[in-house]
Amino acid sequence: MKYSIEKEEKYCLFVLNESKLDTTVAPGVKSEFLTINAEGTKNLILDLSEVKYTDSSGLSAILVGNRIFGENGGVFILANLNDHVMKLITISQLDKVLNILPTVEEAVDAIFMHEIEKDLNEEADEDQHA
Template sequence: MKYTVDKKEQYVVFTPQEEKLDSSLSPKLKSELLTVHAEGYENLILDMSHVKYADSSGLSALLVGNREFNREGGIFVIVAPQEHVLKLIKISMLDKVFTIVDTLEEAAEAVFMHTIKTAGAEEEED
């Protein structure tokens, strides 16, 4: 699986450089997402702009990433899903589960807002 990883201070931008996210690639995607999380990053932005097709195993990989990054208070943001992928997400009603935005700028803002909200919730607990 070809991809790029851009590590920022607050988040990682993971960009699959593949047109299809199917059963042949989704195990590798799951593995890479878990590796990024294990490296200590709490927030991940998944740039889906190159992915034109996904199947149920591709969605499964996205759900694994979403669960891992949300488990400890982080955020998993999907950016720029192509029309077919977005339709599949909506048909599966996962648009209510995932944070989906159109641009990397919006994704960075979502991470920033999530961090502020999470920090505020922690202060209230103290």
């Protein structure tokens, strides 16, 4: 499986350099998500710009990522989806569940907004309990 990972302070960018996200690649993707999350990364951007095709096992890997990063108050965002992948996500009605943005830049902005909102909510909670 070919991929690259860029770790930043607030998020990790996972770029899948494969044309297919299918049964041969999906288990490795799931395992990387678990590792990245276990290392303390809360937010992940999955850049699928190279991916031209996915199947149910690929969607399953995406859902695993969405669940594990969401469980810890983080954000899981898909970026740069091609038409085929987007169509499959829409047909599966996962577009209502997943965070999907057109570009990595917009995904980064969304993560920073999420972090700011989370900090503000924590401060508000502390003020209420003080």
